[in-house]
Amino acid sequence: MSRYAQIRGLGGLSVRRNEAGYEDIRRAAVWNTLTPARFPDVIVRAESAGDVVHAVRQALSQRLQVAIRSGGHSWCGSPLRDGGMLIDLSGLRGCAVDPDSATATVQPGVTGGQLTSELGRHGLAFPTGHCGSVTVGGYLLSGGLGWNSGVRGPACASVEQIEAVTADGEPVTCSQNENGDLFWAARGAGPGFFAAVTAFRLRLYPHPGAIASTRWTFPLANVTEVTHWGTELAAGLAPNVEFSFSLGTADPGTQPGPKVVTVTGTAFAASRQEASGFLRPLRHCPLRQSPLSRQLDEPTTFEALYDSCAAVWPPRLRYAADTLWSDTGVPTLLSELAEVVDSAPSNRSLVLAPFSPAGRPPPDMAFSALGESYVAPYAVWDDPRQDAANIGWLREAMHRVEPLGTGHYIAEADLTAASSRARRSFTADDWQRLRSLRTRHDPDGVFCSYLSPDEAAL
Template sequence: MSEHSRRSGTEGPFLRRGDADYETARARALWNELKPDRHPDVIVRAACERDVQEVLRLAVSRGLQLAVRAGGHSWCGSPLRDGGILLDLSGLDQWEIDVESATATVQPGVIGSRFAMELARHELAFPAGHCPTVALGGYLLSGGLGWNSGLWGVGCASVLEITAVTADGEVLRCTEEENPGLFWAARGAGPGFFAVVTRFRLRLQPRPTALATTSYVFPLAAVGPVADWATETARELPANVELSLLLATEDASGATDGPGPKVVVVTATAFANSRTEAVGALHPLRSCPLSERPLSRRLDEPTSLAVLYDASMDLWPEKHRYAADTLWSHEDYALLLAELGDAFAKAPSGKSIVLAPVSPVSQQDELLRHMAFSVLGESYVVPYAVWADPAQDDVNVRWLRDAMHAVEPFGAGHYIAEADLTADPSRARRSFTAADWDRLQSLRAEYDPQGLFFPYLSA
């Protein structure tokens, strides 16, 4: 334990700005290599749940605001603020799985892919995030658009209970019956949540034992007809098929990160319990009536969660720089992707992509009324600027903003987990219905009247 840690009462490392390891810890706070020029006064990495209470006491005693990070996957860098304390929960990474009740208790620093692989050993599953390095804390607080969400719903829909430390240092158990307001906010409020969740209790699902994928690759020029076909076909697919459209740059090997032609990729994955069921679920995609011939196609290929995670890492490679934004819309995918396709044709980086998850999220309207997360449109798109060279920061961020500007007139809102909250002050508010935004403000005033927790960026 360091001298600073002894004086602060925490077991985990305690770093002030100017300390030898401070800049390393600040950079480590974000997975994204593009680090905003914001500097907390203090960074504390919690070694145990008791550290959380100690840090909150310290923040109150010194009049400092608090920001929280679990895995650091916020594209816009929400955990990094100027001044105040950054509480790093990545060291809280334990889980307990109860096979008999099909539930688990996880700490916020648990990495989703590791948890998913461990669950598979027990023939269980959970809708963890698509990127394998995402921690569950921020993912669940923001809603959690993850694997097989058409059948299982968003990740936060499977949260049964949380343990939260509030601004006054009180440890609360929160469910739909006990502290229901805080529980409601914890399922979707994202980086503006006004407490620290130290544990989530989750409902688990039976593990799908047979996964299969069908994919088509078309020239980018065909994006309109392809989007129409994919959207129409998605209506024929069962809920356990996840279908997406991807605008990418293909290299000679077929990987979507090269210097070759720009393409639109249609991918559908069935999460089934037998090979026969998987092939049957993907059957509507076996024939493609488009006059635009696909550049390639693969039908009913057996796959696994490990392979899907590898493919995700190809899209979002480590040690790269990222800018991202999101849009919910009531317009159809053909219109949105035609606009984004024109912008994508001018993308300065061959690694940049535009993702459109076509399969509808299982909305379960009754359930959604009990959480801050909302599905704000029938269509959802996410452009990502992805590059490696710091000298290209300005041109890539400008491309991302221009791409969003093309589709924002058709927007109905944003997804708080991946929205560019630095773009303008309305992003956070527009990530919720008006009634939900007002309720979040009321709950913040109730649970954090002194403003201990930083609000949303640009809110």
């Protein structure tokens, strides 16, 4: 008899390694086409919260370790592990909005774009991720640095309750007042969380009456001057303005072009007039260098913002990414990275540096912003023959700035790197608390911990 008996009561799909269709399903479990060579023994595509309960109990009976996928980007392919069971939650796509209480109950497979569209029908909004194709499950568990985070904070701060399946296969409800330790860990622990979340109750906010963006683009050679100007400017902007720098190629999706530094401010406001007022400090640039292009107070929508991000991070490409928190100023960090960007083997690769993307969150969650500055290099390419060159480029970019770092953002950190990426994504106290909670709630290690080679056991 097969070691992997049929999962009783399962409504979704279950496929074992070496069965027909396994490889297609394994590859589909990672959005990135740079698919890791890691092979679960069995993959379960759940269609309901009940399916998750059945799958975890089956894993327990067969002594299989469990990994969880919600359907987001996960650049390093964290859900794919060798051996054990992968439970795919991307089929859990329920979304129930209660306009009267300004809350929504959302399952992990709902994408940010779908959630935004549904909430917009009720005049409501939520700080979803910047890419509309990212599902809410992994995004919320990792903290969630999304749209308008200067006002709303990390998205996990707006999670009021979760429904989860624990390491003993039991469904539980977690909130500040019920199973509070699990709730604390669920808001920030990311891919090391030791339960399977099947639903989130979210606190919602009024939909902005107007969104507008201002953008300036300059030659990369002017990065130091541009970032000094932008950093001084950003310090005085209203928190409703999401401000960022990026280093990369102008129009990378069309043809090779000049390397540029781009300054972008996006205002979320009650009216077009208010949005223009928020962006007024960005209207005039005192730099002697003429910009290559500019866009002033351009009206936009969430849908258009998602389209812009999809153009930068399109599907069916190969990706490697990493993150760094730092107390060093953005001008110094980006000046270090500009030379690396200039020599990138792919014209699609870039570095993103949001200005104060999440502020300082309250102390009742695992997530924390670990520095005053934040940078994220992305290697983006399409030719498998260039894998080594592009991954090497990412490593070189991080090598330049990591000595200036104070930590990493667990959602997009390169957890395959042979260093303490996971541990350095939390304060020392929070890391110890996560270790203690895992020992208490998952003593047998049913759920996979972090992918980092030296932290797999937390």
